[in-house]
Amino acid sequence: MILIENTVDKVRETVKNWKAQGLSVGLVPTMGYLHEGHQSLIERAVQENDRVVVSIFVNPIQFAPNEDLETYPRDLEKDSILCNDTGADLIFHPQPEEMYPNGFSTQVVMNNLTAELCGKTRPTHFSGVCTVVSKLFNIVAPNRAYFGEKDAQQLAIIKRMVKDLNFDIEIVGCPIVRESDGLAKSSRNTYLNEQERKAALILSKSILLGKEMAANGERSSAMIIKAMTDLINTEPLAKIDYVSIVNAETIEPIDTLCGEVLTAIAVYIGKTRLIDNFMISV
Numbered sequence: 001m002i003l004i005e006n007t008v009d010k011v012r013e014t015v016k017n018w019k020a021q022g023l024s025v026g027l028v029p030t031m032g033y034l035h036e037g038h039q040s041l042i043e044r045a046v047q048e049n050d051r052v053v054v055s056i057f058v059n060p061i062q063f064a065p066n067e068d069l070e071t072y073p074r075d076l077e078k079d080s081i082l083c084n085d086t087g088a089d090l091i092f093h094p095q096p097e098e099m100y101p102n103g104f105s106t107q108v109v110m111n112n113l114t115a116e117l118c119g120k121t122r123p124t125h126f127s128g129v130c131t132v133v134s135k136l137f138n139i140v141a142p143n144r145a146y147f148g149e150k151d152a153q154q155l156a157i158i159k160r161m162v163k164d165l166n167f168d169i170e171i172v173g174c175p176i177v178r179e180s181d182g183l184a185k186s187s188r189n190t191y192l193n194e195q196e197r198k199a200a201l202i203l204s205k206s207i208l209l210g211k212e213m214a215a216n217g218e219r220s221s222a223m224i225i226k227a228m229t230d231l232i233n234t235e236p237l238a239k240i241d242y243v244s245i246v247n248a249e250t251i252e253p254i255d256t257l258c259g260e261v262l263t264a265i266a267v268y269i270g271k272t273r274l275i276d277n278f279m280i281s282v
Helices: 008-020 036-048 076-086 125-140 152-164 187-191 194-199 201-215 221-232
Strands: 003-005 025-030 051-056 090-092 144-148 170-174 238-247 260-269 272-281
Touching (some): 003 008, 008 090, 025 125, 036 144, 201 272, 221 238
Parallel strands (some): 144 170
8 A cells, every 4th residue: 555654754764765776756746636637647757757756735825815725625545545556656645734834934936927827816826836846845855746737837837946946856747637528627626516517618618719719820819818708708607817828938928829828717617716728839
């Protein structure tokens, strides 16, 4: 059965022993309630490393006071089975006081890349993400770390942080995993009732529309954004947070599709905020 550790010292000791044997280590940071999207990250990590650590930690400092920290779904037993069956070697499952002991007062704050998209409506979110990921990198010291492309802004931010702070870690982005009807896999999909679940398909439909427009030669960001917005607004249960087209590396808005382009959306279906995106190289 997979090893589960709750303390920083135990994880460091285990990884130190692996590295003394010349073994490579992959890290998959998660907040748990794992699904096929997380599983694809673990599978990739298992393929590319001798040992794999999966962190399962609902990180309190990336949630604003009005967000879903207390209700975020948790199921360590189910997660452990998935990790074990997929080939991971160790789960790091700390309590908040282990990661943020009394007197903790340091945060990693990034400028520029956090100003758009999710950073606009969740201004404290990415400092919480950067802080916890930095800590995980220092605790596990992996050779590679794996993140999903569904959180495209987060992936860009992590890559920038690794470059800026000289972490000796390869960041691997892995493709979005979708349900059979197109909805991007997310732990928050469990919040949706039957009616909302059907309504949520408007996200992937709008992504498909934008992707087709870009593939067919449309280069105006405004035209693609308008078409996607109009389609989302046909769904009564949908409320748009943003529909944006940005440079995929800098997360700066662009008027004309050129280079590596990220088209990203965030939409409330009822009370549940869902995100989706597509990337295109022009």
